[in-house]
Every structure is written in C-alpha cells, then in structure tokens.
Amino acid sequence: MVGKALETLFIKVWVIVKLNLFFWLFSCCGLIVAGVGPALKTVNELFVSHEFNYKEITLKDGWNTFKKNFVRGNLLFYGLGLLLSILAYNLFLSVQIQGMAFLMIDFLLVFAMIYGIVTYQYTLLLDSYYEIGLKNLLKLAFISTLSNFTNLLKIAIGVSLIVFITWKFKGLILFGTVSMIQIWSFTATKSWRQTIDQRLELHA
Structure with a gap:
C-alpha cells in the first residue's frame, strides 16, 4: 500500500518536472519573447x-x-500582458494620490489584475477542451469567472501560494512553478467544466 502511494507520488512529481522543463525548452525555441505564450x-x-x-x-x-x-x-499571452500593463500603470498613478476614493480605486485595480490572470487561466483550459473560436473562447472564459466566484478564489489563492513557495525555493522556477500553476488551475475548475459539459449535452 505504501509502495503504491510512493509510486503515485513520484509519478506526479515527475509529470510536474517534465512539463515544467518542456515549458522552458519551448520558450527558448521561441526566443522567450515569442515562446512563453x-x-x-x-x-x-x-x-x-x-x-x-x-x-x-x-x-x-x-x-x-x-x-x-x-x-x-x-x-492570448500578449493580450493579457497588454491588459495587465494598462492596469498596472493606472495603479501606479492611483497610489500617488491619497484619499479613500483612490484607495477604493487601488483595490478595484488590483482585483481587476487578479481577475485578468484567472480569466487567462480559464482561456487556456477551455481552449484545450473545446474547439472554439477566439471570440467565443474569451466570452466563455469571462462568463466562467463570473459564474463561480469560489473557483476564482481557488485559482487566485492557489497561484499566490505557488508563487510564495517559489519565492522561498527558487529552484522551483526551473522544475515546477509553471506546471504546478497549470495543474492547480485544472484541478480547481473541474466542477465548472463538468457543468459546461452537462449543459452542452442538454443542448446537443
């Protein structure tokens, strides 16, 4: 029993490492700039x-x-990058000004950045599951994040925790961080994807 559990653990760790190494290899194939996305x-x-x-x-x-x-x-990647750049610039301007109203704006901008990152994770997952046009993909990802706030929190908290652990253990950047984020997003949204499948079956 213990041997089987250890084997399962090693397989999962190997998949995480393997996928993360693939990420860096393919990123380099695209000279980073055109490879990360x-x-x-x-x-x-x-x-x-x-x-x-x-x-x-x-x-x-x-x-x-x-x-x-x-x-x-x-x-998809540079669409997210453009959105985050605009939000970050506005956040930079907003924090220069004191006042309760601007504190609320700061909070909204930070939330919008988190929301953008989570929506991006949804686009990756949904695009892997369904053959769908880009416009409809973005609509479905947007609806998905709004439809289940719990999943949004799960992804946001999970990604934050992975980034925090990576900050403590820098070696994870090479061997695990990216793949763990993707796997966590997959796990956190499982119930919502099942809901989509059920609705598609009803309309089939």
Missing part, C-alpha cells in the same frame, strides 16, 4: 490531454502542440 498553452494542453499518464507526455507531441499553438498562444 505558446509554451504555456502547450503545457496546459498536454496535461489536459494526458493528466498524470507520463508515458503519453512526449517531446514529439509537445513540439507539435507548440507549433500548432504558436499564433494563438501569443495572442
């Missing part, structure tokens, strides 16, 4: 497709997925 999408899609079946997560499959996701991955 598609690499994130590739890691997400590989896990959605195979979960902890480590033998099915291959470099060849990953490379083909990376090439397929190159344009869309960059569009």
